[in-house]
Amino acid sequence: MFKKIQQLRIKYPFLKIIWNRYFLVVLFFIIWMLFLDNYSYLDHRLLNKEINELEANQKYYKEEITSDSIKIKKLQNPDMIEKYAREKYFMKKDSEDIYIIEFEDDLQNEESKKDFK
Structure with a gap:
């Protein structure tokens, strides 16, 4: 040999x-x-991917916090609270009637979305 x-x-x-x-x-x-x-290259790659995902989540949540804090500041005003309730939750005063108007384009878009599902 x-x-x-x-x-x-x-x-x-x-x-x-x-x-x-x-x-x-x-x-x-x-x-x-x-x-x-234990500290192999493959493990480091996985950990680096996880770190990148967590940093992206952190950035997203910081942006959400800033946008929510702006909304909270706006909602300190009673007129803005009323506007938000009307737009978001379709609330109304007792003496009002609400009519929701749907356009044909919107209906066609909804039907085409249903066809794809």
Whole structure:
């Protein structure tokens, strides 16, 4: 077996480098660090993806907080509370009637959305 390896080393000089013990140790270390270690490259990639997702969520929620705080400031005014209730919840005064007008374009868009589902 050892003679065959020696013959292959002579025939193919790059095998001499591959069978070098330092090369094998470095190769083992690289494979260990990339795949088998607790702090492997693959684990770091997954953690970095999770960090990016969490940072995106943080940015989204900060934007939502600022928009909500602006809405809260606007709703300190009684006229704005009434306007918000009328637009969002279709509330009305006792002496009023509300008519919801739907246009043909809106109806066609709703029917086409139903067809796709």
